[in-house]
Amino acid sequence: MNRRRFLATAATIGAAGLAGCTSSGDSANPATASQTSIGQQTTSTSTDSQTQTSSTSVEASVTSAEYRVQSPNGYEEGAIVGHVKNTGTKRLRSVAVTGKFYDGQDNLLTTRVVKISDLAPGEVWDAFVIYVDNPSKVERGELVITQATTTPRTYFPDGFSVTESGMEVPQDDNRPIISATVENTSGVDDAFLMAVPKVYAENGNVLGTAITSKSGLSDGKTWNFNSRVRILNGEWTDRAADHEVVLLQ
Secondary structure (H helix, E strand, O other), X not given: OOOOEEEOOOOOOOXXXXXXXXXXXXXXOOOEEEEEEOOOOEEEEOOOOOOOOOOOOOOOEEEEEEEEXXXXXXXXXXXXXXXXXXXXXXXXXXXXXXXXXXXXXXXXXXXXXXXXXXXXXXXXXXXXXXXXXXXXXXXXXXXXXXXXXXOOXXXXXXXXXXXXXXXXXXXXXXXXXXXXXXXXXXXXXXXXXXXXXXXXXXXXXXXXXXXXXXXXXXXXXXXXXXXXOOOOOHHHHHHOOEEEEEEEO
């Protein structure tokens, strides 16, 4: 089945939907749903300039990276901004990059990891790794791919389809909300399904992803969910122009 991308549409989502995923199923097969937002960052600090070894099981590359200082809301923050491209023929289930921050003597100050949960062949991820200390301490930054893996799961499995979706971009919030309805016409009861909502920029690059899942989805039933997708650079929120819901089983 071909992947499905839906143009962003205005959607009105109730307060109950904003609290997490909603689900529907028959009473004989109660369903459960879980949701994870992708975009968390982890940090470590080093006193030397030793470079960590990176590894990847498939083809992906950092095509550009630079350290920038910007001033959102009147205060300065530093970050590494770059592009990460899936240069292979396989869809990537998880991609992580480590941002490395160096001072004027080329000492490694700290590292920080960010990741997304889906990158199709040829797609580009607009990566953003923030520096949490005084931005003037940093002379340069570097991006290194530390994870790029595939999955044995089936993408867009037969008998499961996204029948409706929409995206809302709230003001003063860097987490667009993607809502979707997924239908099970596979003939299989008590099915388990995963969905990866994705947000795209005006140029087609990926800005962020989330993960949500559903168990106990009966044949002929639908699954309705709302997911917040975090965009790590708050100044990019107004770039959110398109979205996609990727299904896996």
